[in-house]
Amino acid sequence: EVQLLESGGGLVQPGGSLRLSCAASGFTFSSYAMIWVRQAPGKGLEWVSTINSGDVTYYAGSVKGRFTISRDTSKNTLYLQMNSLRAEDTAVYYCARTHQLDYWGQGTQVTVSS
Amino acid sequence: DGVMTQSPLSLPVTLGQPASISCRSSQSLVYSDGNTYLNWFQQRPGQSPRRLIYKVSNRDSGVPDRFSGSGSGTDFTLNISRVETEDVGVYYCMQGTHWPRTFGQGTKLEIK
Numbered sequence: 001e002v003q004l005l006e007s008g009g010g011l012v013q014p015g016g017s018l019r020l021s022c023a024a025s026g027f028t029f030s031s032y033a034m035i036w037v038r039q040a041p042g043k044g045l046e047w048v049s050t051i052n053s054g055d056v057t058y059y060a061g062s063v064k065g066r067f068t069i070s071r072d073t074s075k076n077t078l079y080l081q082m083n084s085l086r087a088e089d090t091a092v093y094y095c096a097r098t099h100q101l102d103y104w105g106q107g108t109q110v111t112v113s114s
Numbered sequence: 115d116g117v118m119t120q121s122p123l124s125l126p127v128t129l130g131q132p133a134s135i136s137c138r139s140s141q142s143l144v145y146s147d148g149n150t151y152l153n154w155f156q157q158r159p160g161q162s163p164r165r166l167i168y169k170v171s172n173r174d175s176g177v178p179d180r181f182s183g184s185g186s187g188t189d190f191t192l193n194i195s196r197v198e199t200e201d202v203g204v205y206y207c208m209q210g211t212h213w214p215r216t217f218g219q220g221t222k223l224e225i226k
Contacts, residue, residue: 035215044220045155045163046217058213060214061214100165100210105162
């Protein structure tokens, strides 16, 4: 059974940093693209970043240069390093599998506020 | 960036009646491999999104057959043949052809 479990969210001040993790199980992690999607309070879904099976990375313009996606295949874990956080980064962050997002995690809340 | 435009944004439906959601892309979603990467997601209240349909018309495992997807190029539709209580939530289309990936604004389905 495919499972994705996000962690690492919390309250951080503007300008601060946070690293999100997504623990994957039930499939060959290294063979799949992995994605981060976020949802601001009361808003729709926004694609944030993708890392493909060859570790090529892609970013939304709103986070490029501030966020870094990576993976550790020995730990079956996906990461999102978030720097220079802004109030508008406040959202639930979901990880998902494959370019077409076939499985999703339960999400982790990130709140950027002073 | 490509824009995905859904309509309607609010969809009140009587139980047992059909429902239809439109999704239009500002650019063709046909990829160089010949596939069209248009997906539909359902987000029930308080839950994570769940994929219903991939590549326009392919239903995911466990998705009831009252859900169907159709369309081509830039115009796509999600149909629900007979709405049930468990279908309440927000529906999103998403294109997986171009970078950056983009979602529609979401359509909120409620029971009338």
